[in-house]
Amino acid sequence: MTDLVAPTPDAFDLECETVIIGAGACGLVAALSAQEAGQDVLVIEADAVPSGSTALSAGLIPAAGTRIQKAAGIKDSAALFAEDIQAKAHGENDQALVDLMAQNAAGVIDWLADTHGLPFSVVTNFDYPGHSRRRMHGLPTRSGAELVNALRAACEAAGIDIICERRATTLYHEGDLVTGIRVQRPDGGAETIGCRKLILACNGFGGNRELVAEHMPDIKDGLWFGHDGNRGEAIRWGAELGAVLAHLGAYQGHGNVAHPHGILITWAVITQGGVQVNREGKRFWDESQGYSEAARAVLAQPGGEAFAIFDARIAEIAAQFEDFKQAQAVGAVRTNETLAGLAEDLGLPVATLGATIAAIPEDGTDAFGRRFSGLPLAPPYCGVRVTGALFHTQGGLEVNDRAQVRHGDGGLFPNLFAGGGAACGVSGRGDSGYLSGNGLLSAVVLGRIAGQASVG
Incomplete structure (x- = not known):
């Protein structure tokens, strides 16, 4: 047993129904979704302000069949979107996961626009590689920082607590049931937080050069352009617990x-x-x-x-x-x-x-x-x-259609969910399968689904 995972302590410093690790696009969407589902929510963020890899991107999210797309006169469908994803990934993706992403993306964009006021528009003056339709949705400055700030503002308006400068270090559990986390404070102290539901929206592992060299040696000498907080805790927690990991070379x-x-x-x-x-x-x-x-x-x-x-x-x-x-x-x-x-x-x-x-x-x-x-x-x-x-890794924890993490024994963890960089995306086994916007597609779709999901 390592300090990555540990048995449940005698008592927690505080408790919350749903705890989300990471305040990038996935974590913030999950928080909005979970609160909408009636859950008490707490978001833990390692940085001084929410950012993540999202803030370093152009903040563009592909989606097919949105209200915004239709208003721009663009005819598209989830089926065509799914075909584009698989074509780019040479058919290496799990079809069920591809369909899940393609079928839910439009609903998430419309929900963020209509319910939370995010002013999305479609990029209509050029095409992105691999997309057969113009379906990249972004905010006015086409900036990921603008997207994160808009999602944070929506969470603040909804009264959702986001505690920054708290890095999750240990996951507590009883068998397959996650019971809470330990977080590190900037002063070196620690706090324990109990939960009934945990959503991993924290990171990939691009900032961990040892893991990069192990799983993707062809890019090990490349400039690391992603977020330095992406150190791979999510997949390391998963490995310790016996979760299924997939496409770590993507x-x-x-x-x-x-x-x-x-x-x-x-x-x-x-x-x-x-x-x-x-x-x-x-x-x-x-x-x-x-x-x-x-x-x-x-x-x-x-x-x-x-x-x-x-x-x-x-x-x-x-x-x-x-x-x-x-x-x-x-x-x-x-x-x-x-x-x-x-x-x-x-x-x-x-x-x-x-x-x-x-x-x-x-x-x-x-x-x-x-x-x-x-x-x-x-x-x-x-x-x-x-x-x-x-920029970011695409492999990670395998999830089902509720964003629930799969166990290596063929079952599921009852109350552990994942999205964004923590979950396996839809880019096949290597970099050749990357379709523009897949990272944020995974973040917002799985974040929305994970937030809505009930424990069990």
């Missing part, structure tokens, strides 16, 4: 992070006609595969870096994202009236970059198999030095 990478600034550059700069080149000024892969796949492709280049090349027209589209505007503000995005000038600004071979851009077909398929159609790149030209990063 992750969301991102191969378009401004370097050395560490600012996410939206993949719209690529989907709208931009390309990536290496230090030699040459393209090296089919960028249409997606930004998660780009992480490995970029890290395999000399120096583990590349350069995203696009133009001012594309930059204007990308500027709807707060991260991109920040990258522009700090000078990470370089702009020049000529391609030769841009090459010099970025330290790239002028002739080679010119030949690379000239070789892009205006309307056709290139040597890498990427299809181009629409406007060619034109002055003024833009570029940014990027590297590959690990």
Whole structure:
């Protein structure tokens, strides 16, 4: 027995019906959902303010068939959404979990918009890799920090208690029944909290480099772009208790992070006609595969870096994202009236970059198999030095259709639930299955379901 899990103490310092570990998107959605179901709720957060990996993302959630989508004239369905998820993951996902995500996403978006006033809109001016419809829902600044702040405000308005600067260290149990947790205070002291229901919404394990090297060695040298609190307690608790763990090698990478600034550059700069080149000024892969796949492709280049090349027209589209505007503000995005000038600004071979851009077909398929159609790149030209990063892990605890954690003996833990980074997502066994927005899809759908679930 380790201090990760321990027998129930003689008494708890305080007790609450439903305790949620983690105040990212999953935990906050779970809290709103649980209170709506009539439960007494307490959220425990390790940071000084709620943030998590959600705050580092663009805050976009895919959903099919929402009221918002319909108002934008977009015809979509949960069945088509599920097909897109499985196509991207090469059919490696549990179909039941895929259907659960696809069928519940629209309801969660509509609920957050209608009940809690979150002003979602659909990204309609460019397509995300793998999605056959425009179904990415986000708040006005297209910022994950805005999403977390909006969810926190909704929880505060509902009177839900969120206690920050309390890191959960130990899970107490009697057999398969979870009875409470131990949390560490900033002053080194500890408190114990008893509960009838525990929801793990805390983290993946991307911040634990030993676990990353063990389960996903191909990304172990990538920049860690996720939240440093993602140390893997949830899967370690699960392993100690005998829970089922799945797809621990699956992750969301991102191969378009401004370097050395560490600012996410939206993949719209690529989907709208931009390309990536290496230090030699040459393209090296089919960028249409997606930004998660780009992480490995970029890290395999000399120096583990590349350069995203696009133009001012594309930059204007990308500027709807707060991260991109920040990258522009700090000078990470370089702009020049000529391609030769841009090459010099970025330290790239002028002739080679010119030949690379000239070789892009205006309307056709290139040597890498990427299809181009629409406007060619034109002055003024833009570029940014990027590297590959690990954003979050996708593997985790297996759950059923109530977000209830599965036991290795084929049963279920009566009162243990998981979502977000703690639960297994829908990205197949590796990074190649990552479909844009899957992380937040898992967070909000499983958070909503876990919160509603009764114990038993």
